[in-house]
Amino acid sequence: MLLKLYLKDVKVLLSDKKGLMIFILMPMVLTTILSFALSGSFGEAGRMEPVRVAIVKNYDVAAEQAQFMETASQFISGEGAEPMTLDESFDMEKVFFETFLGNDAVKAILDPVVMTAEEATKALENDTLGVVVTLPEGFIYDQYVNFILPNRNPIDVQITQHPDYGYSGQIVESVFGSYFDTLNNRIISKNVYLEVGSTYLTSEKLFASMQDILSETENEPVENAIVLKNIPGKKVINSFTYYAISMMGMFILYSAGYMGRELLREKKMLTLDRGVVAGIHYGRVLAGKYLMTTTLCVLQMSALIGYAALILKVDWNEPVKILVGILFSSFAVSGVGVFISAITLTADNYRVANVFENLLIHVFALIGGSYIPLDVLPNLFQTLKYFALNGIVIDLFLDTYQNAAWDAMLPEYGMLLGIAIVFTGLAALIIRRKEVTEFEGTITS
Amino acid sequence: MIIAEQLRKNFGPLEAVSGINLEIPKGQIVGLLGPNGAGKSTTISMISTLYKPTSGKLYFEGKDIIKEPKWIKPHLGYVPQEIALYQSLSGYENLKYFGGLYGLSGGELKKRIEAVSEIIGINERLKDKVEHYSGGMKRRINIGVALLHSPKLIIMDEPTVGIDPQSRNHILETVKRLNDEGMTVIYTSHYMEEVEAICQNVYIMDHGKVIASGTQEALIDQSDSHTAIHLKFEGEVTSHFDALKKLDNVMAVNRVSDNEVGILASGNGNSQKEIIKSILAMDLGLVSFDVTRPNLEQVFLKLTGRGLRD
Ligand SMILES: Nc1ncnc2c1ncn2[C@@H]1O[C@H](COP(=O)(O)OP(=O)(O)O)[C@@H](O)[C@H]1O
Ligand SMILES: [Mg+2]
Numbered sequence: 001m002l003l004k005l006y007l008k009d010v011k012v013l014l015s016d017k018k019g020l021m022i023f024i025l026m027p028m029v030l031t032t033i034l035s036f037a038l039s040g041s042f043g044e045a046g047r048m049e050p051v052r053v054a055i056v057k058n059y060d061v062a063a064e065q066a067q068f069m070e071t072a073s074q075f076i077s078g079e080g081a082e083p084m085t086l087d088e089s090f091d092m093e094k095v096f097f098e099t100f101l102g103n104d105a106v107k108a109i110l111d112p113v114v115m116t117a118e119e120a121t122k123a124l125e126n127d128t129l130g131v132v133v134t135l136p137e138g139f140i141y142d143q144y145v146n147f148i149l150p151n152r153n154p155i156d157v158q159i160t161q162h163p164d165y166g167y168s169g170q171i172v173e174s175v176f177g178s179y180f181d182t183l184n185n186r187i188i189s190k191n192v193y194l195e196v197g198s199t200y201l202t203s204e205k206l207f208a209s210m211q212d213i214l215s216e217t218e219n220e221p222v223e224n225a226i227v228l229k230n231i232p233g234k235k236v237i238n239s240f241t242y243y244a245i246s247m248m249g250m251f252i253l254y255s256a257g258y259m260g261r262e263l264l265r266e267k268k269m270l271t272l273d274r275g276v277v278a279g280i281h282y283g284r285v286l287a288g289k290y291l292m293t294t295t296l297c298v299l300q301m302s303a304l305i306g307y308a309a310l311i312l313k314v315d316w317n318e319p320v321k322i323l324v325g326i327l328f329s330s331f332a333v334s335g336v337g338v339f340i341s342a343i344t345l346t347a348d349n350y351r352v353a354n355v356f357e358n359l360l361i362h363v364f365a366l367i368g369g370s371y372i373p374l375d376v377l378p379n380l381f382q383t384l385k386y387f388a389l390n391g392i393v394i395d396l397f398l399d400t401y402q403n404a405a406w407d408a409m410l411p412e413y414g415m416l417l418g419i420a421i422v423f424t425g426l427a428a429l430i431i432r433r434k435e436v437t438e439f440e441g442t443i444t445s
Numbered sequence: 446m447i448i449a450e451q452l453r454k455n456f457g458p459l460e461a462v463s464g465i466n467l468e469i470p471k472g473q474i475v476g477l478l479g480p481n482g483a484g485k486s487t488t489i490s491m492i493s494t495l496y497k498p499t500s501g502k503l504y505f506e507g508k509d510i511i512k513e514p515k516w517i518k519p520h521l522g523y524v525p526q527e528i529a530l531y532q533s534l535s536g537y538e539n540l541k542y543f544g545g546l547y548g549l550s551g552g553e554l555k556k557r558i559e560a561v562s563e564i565i566g567i568n569e570r571l572k573d574k575v576e577h578y579s580g581g582m583k584r585r586i587n588i589g590v591a592l593l594h595s596p597k598l599i600i601m602d603e604p605t606v607g608i609d610p611q612s613r614n615h616i617l618e619t620v621k622r623l624n625d626e627g628m629t630v631i632y633t634s635h636y637m638e639e640v641e642a643i644c645q646n647v648y649i650m651d652h653g654k655v656i657a658s659g660t661q662e663a664l665i666d667q668s669d670s671h672t673a674i675h676l677k678f679e680g681e682v683t684s685h686f687d688a689l690k691k692l693d694n695v696m697a698v699n700r701v702s703d704n705e706v707g708i709l710a711s712g713n714g715n716s717q718k719e720i721i722k723s724i725l726a727m728d729l730g731l732v733s734f735d736v737t738r739p740n741l742e743q744v745f746l747k748l749t750g751r752g753l754r755d
Contacts, residue, residue, distance in 0.1 A: 004545045008531070008538075015533035015574070270529035274590070277493050277523040278546040279515070440497050441456050 001280070005288030009262075010295055019258065023300050027251040028307045031243045035312060039239040050111040053172060054120035054132045055101075057139075061093050064141035072149065092143045096135075100179050109175060124162050131161040131172045155180070162408075237398060242373060244308035245397040249390030250370035251304070252297050252333045253361045256389075259293040259337025260353035263345040263431070282435040286338055286427060293337045297330035314401075321400045324413075329393045332416040335423035336389060342430035364388040392416060446471040446598060446629050447492060452501035454487050461487040463653040464501065469598075469646075474620065474630040476644030478637065478741060480751070484653040485633045486526055489600045492631070493523045505598075519547065522591035522599035526606070526633075528583045529590075532576040536567060536586045539575060540593060547594035557593050564622070565589040566615060581612025588616065592623070599623065600631045605639060617643055637742040649745055656748050664744050671696065672717055672736055673743045674708045679730030682706060692723050699742070699752035709739070709746045 014020065101112050112133075115123065123129035135157060142153040157180075159172055263285070266272040275285060305322060308314040316322050344353045365371050367384045368391030374381045385391030396412035436442075447469035454462040462484040469475045477485045490496040491503060494514035503510050505517040530539045540558045549557055562568050565585040575583060584604060591599055601620070605613045621643055624630055634640050640647055640661075647664060649657045657664055681703045682689075689698045689708065694716040699707040710717050717736060724731055739747070746752060 001546070004542065008534075008542045011538060012531055012533055269531075270525040270527050271531060273495055273525055274523065274529045274543065275546060276495055277518070277521065278543070279518045280546060439495070441454060441499070 002284055002287055002291075005275075005280070005284060006291045009288050009292035013258075013292060013296060023251065023254060023258075023296065024303045027247040027300070027304050031240075031247040031304065031308065032312065034243040034247070035240040038243070050107065050109055051130045051172060052128070053110050053112045054115040054123060054129055055097075055112050056115060056117045056120050056132060056134045058117070058134060058137045059139040059141070060137075061140055064138065065144070068141050068144040071145065092140050092147070096143075096179075106175060110172065124160065127162065129162065131159060133172065133176065134158040134160070237401070240308065240312040241314045241401055242398075244304060244312060244314055245401065246368075246370040246373075246390075246394050248301055248304045248397065249329075249368060249393040250361065250365045252300055252329060252393065253336075253364060253390055254357070255293055255297045255300060256333050256337035256340060257353060257357040257361065258296065259289060259334065260340030260344055260356055261350060262289050262337075263341040264348070264350065264353075267345060267348075282431045283428060286342070286431050289341065290334045290338050290424065293334040294330045297333045298326055301326045301329065316401060318400060318403055321403075321406075321409075322397075325393075325396050325400050325409075328413050328416040328420075329396070331420035332389055332392075332423075335420035335427070338427040339423040339430075342427040342434070346430055346434050364390050367391060369394050386415065389416075389419060392419075446506060447631070448502075448504045449488075449492070450502040452488065452491060452503060453499045454484075454491060454496060455499045460653055462491070462498075465648075465650070465653075465655045467648060467655070469629060469631060471629055472624070472627060473646055474624050474632055474644045476640035476647040477631065477633040477650060478635065478640045478647055478745070479650035480635055480745075482652075483635075483650040485635075485650055486602055487653075488650070489523075489602055489631060489633060492517075493521060493600055494518065495523075517598075519594065520597040522594070522596035524588050524591045524599065524601040524604050526602040528575075528587050530575050530583065530586060533574055535572050535574055536562075536578070536582075536589075537571040539586060539590060540571075543590045544593035549593060554593075557595070561589045561592050564592060564619060566619075579609075579612075581608040581615070584608050584612060584616060585619075588619065596628070598629045598631070600633075602633045603635065604632075605634070605636065613639075637740060637745070641741055647741065649741070649748065651745075651749050657744065661741065664741065665739055667744065671739055671743065671747055672710050673739050674710055674717060674720065674734055674736050675701070676706050676708065676724065676734045677732045678704045678706075679732055680704055682729055685727070685729055688727065689724070692720055694720060697746040697750045697752075699746050707742070707746070707752070709743050 097112075100106060101110065115132075117134070120129065120132040124132055136155065138153070139155060139157075142155050145151050145153050146155075157176060159176070161172070263272070266275075266285070272282075272285065276282075305316060305326075309316055340353055340356055344350060365388075367381060368388030369381075369385055370390050374385055374391075385395065392412055392415050396409055396416070399409050399412065447467065449465060449467040451464045451466065452462060453460070453464045465484075465488065467475075467488075477488065479485050487496065491498050492505075492510075494510060494517060498511060505520070508516040510517045531542070534542070537558065540561065541554060544554045544557060562571055565588060567582055567585055567589070570578070570582070575586060578586070588601065588604055591601075604620075605616055608616075617639060620630055620632065624643075632640065632644060644661070646660055647658065648655050649664070657667070683700060683703065686698055686700070686706075689695060689706065694710050694712050695708055696711050697709045699709070701707055708720065710720055721734060742752065
């Protein structure tokens with residue numbers, strides 16, 4: 001029976017060609033226009049933004065330099081050589097921060113800030129930061145040792161990252177990896193130089209043959225372990241992606257609006273009465289309409305996502321996450337829709353549905369970020385968006401687009417599911433009451 | 446088939462139906478005649494189990510349908526007062542959907558749709574959207590939808606409102622034919638002519654009460670000492686209603702059109718003559734008049750002092 005109600009509702013929906021055009025084509029048109037109009041103010045498609053990286057120093061430069069000097073002098077002592085000094089060019093910290101992190105190519109990928117461990121943890125939690133790189137105690141000392149002395153001390157750099165930041169973990173890992181590779185190569189050559197070269201060869205000859213030695217070497221490089229705790233990715237959001245998502249968030253609200261009129265419409269058309277005479281309960285009618293709205297919403301979202309992929313070249317890879325996002329969003333929209341519908345039916349006029357469509361949707365569009373990205377608005381809006389269904393949907397799909405981990409999107413899934421359950425539950429209660437009052441005639445219209 | 450005892454329905458402070466008794470015998474067409482707001486729709490909504498009566502009893506084939514509406518539901522065809530159809534779907538889709546609600550499906554449903562579309566006389570345009578149908582066709586589909594599950598009882602709430610005479614006749618004939626085939630019909634209308642044309646028994650309702658009931662003949666016999674005079678004037682006469690009402694032996698005045706009125710007169714032929722004389726003396730431009738035996742309209746007029754369509 002539910003299936004019959006549902007199929008009828010879908011048929012009625014599909015028979016409204018003009019309505020469907022608005023539901024399906026309008027968001028496409030608006031997405032296209034807004035994307036092109038505002039493409040200048042967004043990042044470039046397909047490129048990465050530099051990942052904000054916090055550098056936490058767990059070492060003490062002065063102490064470790066002093067400690068190294070001491071160790072070094074034990075090694076070199078007795079040869080009567082001049083006492084060792086570390087000149088500027090040999091400052092390991094400077095090498096790391098200026099030569100390595102200050103390099104233009106690295107700067108395009110990483111945006112480092114030095115923080116304390118607490119600050120970094122907080123920033124990570126607040127979402128203002130993607131990755132934390134912790135340089136361990138002995139970082140400086142061990143590098144000196146590895147670089148100058150025959151010993152090799154492993155260096156344990158720890159990389160912690162926010163689950164939302166998908167690719168950045170890999171990027172940071174590989175960038176740091178390459179730094180330590182370079183360092184290892186130098187260490188190897190250092191060893192060759194120390195063990196063989198310095199005694200028999202001139203430094204030029206030694207340097208010339210170094211490449212061969214390095215490429216053939218079977219020396220195990222030092223295990224400078226980089227412990228990666230989480231690896232997702234962060235793609236740049238360009239205007240096409242943003243507006244495809246934000247228009248989708250906004251236009252699915254119109255599905256809720258459409259649903260908002262449905263029950264009263266059936267009541268006024270007397271088709272509801274006809275169903276009741278045939279033995280249909282309001283709850284069934286509501287369920288059928290809920291599913292119809294879900295269908296409409298899924299249709300809308302799939303159409304826009306498909307359009308964005310094919311025409312606007314938005315690269316959503318993550319079909320499963322997209323699909324799950326569509327479903328959760330549609331459930332929530334349908335919940336809001338049946339809720340509006342239940343109130344509208346009880347009120348016996350379309351005021352609530354009208355206010356929703358003509359006023360509330362635009363308010364939601366604004367605070368949810370459908371018109372303007374919320375990043376450019378005051379911080380208050382970052383919180384406010386969670387009061388707008390489209391805000392949550394946009395949040396979810398931006399995360400999905402950037403391939404965030406499942407658990408990172410749990411709050412959004414939870415909120416959408418919560419909206420779906422709460423509003424559908426309320427609608428069911430309201431409708432049940434209405435059914436009784438209608439039957440008993442305790443409400444005068 | 447249906448028995449209602451002291452059936453009452455309040456909407457808040459408003460008493461829409463105030464304790465009526467009905468008896469609908471099996472195999473009859475029973476008319477519920479009354480002006481707008483008389484409580485006809487409310488009454489049949491209670492029989493259709495759409496509304497729960499405030500008090501009273503209601504039986505279908507001896508079973509209490511207030512307590513257990515399920516006894517009547519499968520046997521009842523309900524034709525609402527307005528077109529209760531999905532306008533953007535085709536006639537066929539509407540029939541299919543509503544038939545489905547009664548558990549019909551597959552070949553059985555198809556056969557019933559064919560049979561019903563033959564009864565209501567719509568075949569070739571069944572695939573068109575209802576919104577493109579004429580008023581008469583919509584009304585016919587509206588009835589057809591209620592016939593799919595071959596109900597024992599069909600309740601029609603003013604099924605001919607707002608349609609052309611041809612469609613109206615077709616509908617009346619359909620009702621008669623269904624009745625000939627054994628279907629019991631409750632027919633609600635504020636058109637006296639329709640009720641006169643098809644109903645064996647009539648309940649006349651006003652202000653939530655049954656003010657008269659019985660066969661047409663019995664009802665008319667009640668007003669036999671009365672006559673109806675139909676008067677036609679040159680111009681507009683509505684402004685003279687009060688003057689007309691004040692004439693001796695005039696019981697009620699009923700507007701037919703701007704320049705036509707019906708008068709219900711008491712007494713014998715002499716009193717009628719007096720009335721005509723007085724009207725001529727008023728110099729209102731009387732064009733013609735004729736005196737008829739009363740019909741249901743006049744019965745209502747006599748009982749309430751108002752016309753059915755005032
Ligand atoms: N659902 C309702 N709520 C409140 N009043 C109603 C309702 N339905 C009908 N009424 C009132 O009850 C009275 C009888 O109405 P109705 O049964 O529709 O008369 P009819 O069908 O004879 O025109 C009218 O005054 C009408 O306004
Ligand atoms: Mg009515």
